[in-house]
Amino acid sequence: MTPILKVQQGYLRGKLCEDFYGGTYLSFQGIPYAKPPIGNLRFKAPEPPEPFDGVRDCTKEGSRPISKHVITKTVSGSEDCLFLNVYTPELTEPKAVMFYVYGGAFIMGAGDKDLYGPDFLISQNVVVVTINYRLGLFGFLTLKDPTLEVPGNAGIKDVVQALGWVQKNIAHFGGDPNNVTIFSESVGAVCAHYLMLSPQGKGLFHKVIMQSGCALGTRGTGQWSTPLIKKALDLEEVNDRDIFNILNEMSAERIFQLQETIPDTYFPDVPRPFGIVQEAYQTKQMITSEDPLGVLQSGDYNSVPLMLGYAAREGYLVDLHYKQHKASANFERQIPFPLKVQEGSQLSDYVANELKDFYFGNDLEQQRSDDFFVFVGDNLFVRPIYKSAKLHSLTSSTPVYLYRMSLDADLNFFKAAFNCKRKGTSHADELGYLFTHMLTPTIRPHSIEAKGVEMFVKLWTNFAKYGDPNSPEDPIERPRWKPVQNGEMHFADLGENFTTGINPEGYRMSFWDRLEEKIASGVL
Numbered sequence: 152m153t154p155i156l157k158v159q160q161g162y163l164r165g166k167l168c169e170d171f172y173g174g175t176y177l178s179f180q181g182i183p184y185a186k187p188p189i190g191n192l193r194f195k196a197p198e199p200p201e202p203f204d205g206v207r208d209c210t211k212e213g214s215r216p217i218s219k220h221v222i223t224k225t226v227s228g229s230e231d232c233l234f235l236n237v238y239t240p241e242l243t244e245p246k247a248v249m250f251y252v253y254g255g256a257f258i259m260g261a262g263d264k265d266l267y268g269p270d271f272l273i274s275q276n277v278v279v280v281t282i283n284y285r286l287g288l289f290g291f292l293t294l295k296d297p298t299l300e301v302p303g304n305a306g307i308k309d310v311v312q313a314l315g316w317v318q319k320n321i322a323h324f325g326g327d328p329n330n331v332t333i334f335s336e337s338v339g340a341v342c343a344h345y346l347m348l349s350p351q352g353k354g355l356f357h358k359v360i361m362q363s364g365c366a367l368g369t370r371g372t373g374q375w376s377t378p379l380i381k382k383a384l385d386l387e388e389v390n391d392r393d394i395f396n397i398l399n400e401m402s403a404e405r406i407f408q409l410q411e412t413i414p415d416t417y418f419p420d421v422p423r424p425f426g427i428v429q430e431a432y433q434t435k436q437m438i439t440s441e442d443p444l445g446v447l448q449s450g451d452y453n454s455v456p457l458m459l460g461y462a463a464r465e466g467y468l469v470d471l472h473y474k475q476h477k478a479s480a481n482f483e484r485q486i487p488f489p490l491k492v493q494e495g496s497q498l499s500d501y502v503a504n505e506l507k508d509f510y511f512g513n514d515l516e517q518q519r520s521d522d523f524f525v526f527v528g529d530n531l532f533v534r535p536i537y538k539s540a541k542l543h544s545l546t547s548s549t550p551v552y553l554y555r556m557s558l559d560a561d562l563n564f565f566k567a568a569f570n571c572k573r574k575g576t577s578h579a580d581e582l583g584y585l586f587t588h589m590l591t592p593t594i595r596p597h598s599i600e601a602k603g604v605e606m607f608v609k610l611w612t613n614f615a616k617y618g619d620p621n622s623p624e625d626p627i628e629r630p631r632w633k634p635v636q637n638g639e640m641h642f643a644d645l646g647e648n649f650t651t652g653i654n655p656e657g658y659r660m661s662f663w664d665r666l667e668e669k670i671a672s673g674v675l
Contacts, residue, residue, distance in 0.1 A: 155206060156242065158182075158320040162206040168238075171270040171587065171594075171604075179324070180236040180264075181213035184316040185309065187231035188285060193399060194292045194301045196436040197233060197312040212236065215261035216286045217407050222568050222589060228261070230289060230403045235282040235313050236262055237324050238269040245327035247616040250280045250317060250356065252310055254337025254364065254579065256415070257371070257425045258287045268587035271604050275612035278326035280317060284309035287410045288398070291425040293376045295432075296391035302430040303373065304438040307342050311436070314346075314355040332358040332615040336582060338426070340364030340459070341371025344539070345427055347453050348446045349438050358618050360611065361459035361536070363578050366427075366443035368535035369419040369487050373426030383412045417469045419487040419530055420494070444489065447539070450546035456618035457543055460554030460642075461536050464521075466528030467565065467577035482507045485530060490670055502670065506530075509662050524573075525659075532578065533656060534663050541638050550634040552620055555655050556581050557646035560599045561592060581645075585611060599647055606649060 154165045154177045165179040185197035192198060213234025219226050240246070251267060253260040260266070262281030269279040284290060290306025318328050333356045335343040340361035346352035347359055348366060364371065377394050380386075384397070398406060413424045422428075429440050439446075446452055482503035486492050492499050510526040540553045559576050561567075562583035567590045571577060583591065584600075584607035594600050610632075613622040620632050620643075630651045633641035640657075644650045654660070 154179075154242075156323050158323050159202075160200055160207075161203045163209045164206050166210045168270075170274045172274045174240070174274055176238055176240050176269070176273045177242065177324075178236070178238050179209040180211055181209055181234045182207075182237065183213065183233060184235050184282070184313045185233040188233060188289070188305075188309075189230045193230065194289065194305060194395075196300075196305055196308045196434070199312070200316070212263050213283065215263060216283055217289065217403055218255070218259045218261070218286050221255055221259050221266060226407070232261075232283045232285065233309055233312070234262075235280055235316065236264075237321070237326075238273050238279045239324045239326065240273060240276050240278075242323070242325045244325060245322065245330075246276055246278050246325055247612070248278045248280060248317065248321055248326040248328070248331045249612070249615050250282070250314065250331055250333050252282070252284075252333060252335035252339035252342050254335075254339045255286070256423070257291055257306065257338050257373070258410070258415070260286065260339075264587075265589040266586070267582075268591075270587040271585060271608050272612060275608060277612050277615055278321065278324055280313075280321070280326075282310065282313045284313070287425050288376070288406050289403075291373050291376075291427075292398070293373060293428045294391040294395060295375060295377075296395075297432040299391060299395050300434070301395065302432055302434055302437070303376075303428040304430060307345060307427060307438050308351075308436050310342055311346065311351050311355065311438075314352075318355060329357065330616070331356045332360060334360035334362070334611065334615070335364070336362040336579060337364045338371045341366055341368065341427065345371075345438060345443065347455065347457070348443050349453075351436065351438055352453050356453075356455065358456045358615060359458070360614060361457070361539075362581060363461050363465060363532055363536070365459065365536050365539040367447070367489065367539050368531060369489065370423065370531060371426050372422045372488075373428045374422040374424065375428070376424075379413050379424050380409070383409060417527075417531070418484045420484045421488060447542045447546065454547045454549050456549045456551075456614070457540075457547070458552040458554070458614050458620060459536055459540055460556065460645075461528075461533050462576045462578055462580055463555055463557045464524055464528055464573070464575035465532040465578045466524035466526065467571055467573055467575070468579070469527050469531075470524070470571070470573075485526075487530065490667065492670060498670065498673075502666065505666055524575075528578075529656070529659055529663070534660065537640070537656070537660050538663075540635050541640065544635040545638055550618065552614070552632060552634050553640065553642040553655070554632075555642060555644050557644055558584070558599075558603050560603055560647070562594070562600045562603060564588070567592075581607060584608070603647075606645065610645070
């Protein structure tokens, strides 16, 4: 039977699908959650969707954002990309909703099934929502001229718009609008963290899972666009309005080509060209105008249960972009810009030498590759995530659960997508245990991979249902996963076996604590 249901915009026709375990679920894809961001809405904050006549065919996905595919690297997509997908076991009893925000450095990604199939998660009687949001210049053009109404963060405002759509409509799909969990990876986790810290997120979600990303890191932070575009186009004197007019005269394809010429970097000393910014002027949909660290320290944010963590070797990600000797030749470039250390200063030289000596000693020429990946992983991911977990535990009224992924098996996503042969668990590897995708292999019953799927799916859906990854409904006996409490760093290690402990990477994180204290005090 073809499922048809009514939402605020009109009627939707979906289809029946089969999950990984042989159960059935209903699929509704390509649902518009905003007006197409084209014409006068290009680069602007999203607007509510228009109603439609008749029954809309929602048996296939909508257009993806213009970008390179994460795996195939083919370029496709459309400016008209603000669609979401809803997958539900059935339409009656209210169920926990899991709302996914993808990573991809804010330049790649889409909510399509070829990367984020729900066939594992849906088996646990939850509603799964995946979305598209604008990327690159389309989603993160940042202009300071208030008359242009392009202050930045349009891609994150897309996510807010989609969450608002869920609040209004998810009950029609058997979802509980009062039990929505954002789960998210990499810059998607940065987005989720900013929505915790922003008034825009209030009431739109009730729990957050942040996988390998947070607002205190450098990977999700962007910058003012005009100087970047001026340089890329080799222009002389131009202002924000000139840039806005030039871009609006371009086709979408030409804008993407221009975007590809703007250099990106994995060095943490500068913001990225496309990312979340502190908006220069007030608008109705402003995400933030404040430093996220200050907001987090204040405790004045959306306090909801939080689960966050990282992979044991996050740093493998950068192997795609630069080689070891290039990355470590100038350690001043490895000082994260949020530490506010002035380039070329005596302090900068001191901090660079401290980083070099701690991670590599005096023998840079003979440094083991693992030293490098540990260092970069700590710098870009582990340290800011660890710090976020600690600060949330001190300022939040709700529990904070910290994890480390160490499972290294055939479903590790990064290993499959980028043919990584290194031993250990990389950035994005957990995705292969939460979602089916175009490279998911055959999974043998009772294998490490099958047990890994069961573990990740249970922990994630338990948290979505109850705000606690421990659940009496879970038949598998595991040690109790304690939350981080008052800065005491309890954590769970998600490996071939589930184990718990305290102070993961304690020696390395203590080094960063001491270094930051010295920087803040000015006493070297």
